[in-house]
Amino acid sequence: QVQLVESGGGLVQAGGSLTLSCAASGRSIFSFNTMAWYRQAPGKPRESVAGITSGGNTNYADSVKGRFTISRASAKNTLYLLMTSLKPEDTAVYYCNAYYSPYAYWGQGTQVTVSS
Numbered sequence: 001q002v003q004l005v006e007s008g009g010g011l012v013q014a015g016g017s018l019t020l021s022c023a024a025s026g027r028s029i030f031s032f033n034t035m036a037w038y039r040q041a042p043g044k045p046r047e048s049v050a051g052i053t054s055g056g057n058t059n060y061a062d063s064v065k066g067r068f069t070i071s072r073a074s075a076k077n078t079l080y081l082l083m084t085s086l087k088p089e090d091t092a093v094y095y096c097n098a099y100y101s102p103y104a105y106w107g108q109g110t111q112v113t114v115s116s
Helices: none
Strands: 003-007 010-013 018-025 034-040 047-053 058-060 068-073 078-083 092-100 103-106 110-115
Touching: 003 092, 003 103, 018 034, 018 092, 018 110, 034 068, 034 078, 047 068, 047 078, 058 068, 078 092
Parallel strands: 010 110
Antiparallel strands: 003 018, 018 078, 034 047, 034 092, 047 058, 068 078, 092 103, 092 110
16 A cells, blocks of 8 residues: 655745655655656646656756755655745645556645745
C-alpha cells in the first residue's frame, strides 16, 4: 500500500523560502514512473508545479521556473520541493503525486500561505 505524506507548509512572507517534503511508504520513490508536486488555490483547478522522472529528468511550470527546485532523497524515501522567492500568488494547497502505471497516488496536501 503506497502512502504519501506531505509536510513543511506554513505561513511565510513574500520573498521567503519553504521546503516541502513528501515521505513515501510502500514503494521506493525511484520506482515510480514520475513524481510531482501540484497545487490548488481557492477557486482554481489543480495545476502541476514540478515533476521528476525515474531517471531524474525534471520539469517546471513557467510560473515557478528559477524559483522552485524538485529533488529526491533515497535515504529517507522522500520527495522535496524547495521554494524560494515566494510570491502571494504561490499561496495554495500543495499536493504530492506519484505515478506507477496505471496507478496514481496523492498525498493529503499541505497549505502554503505567502503574505504580501
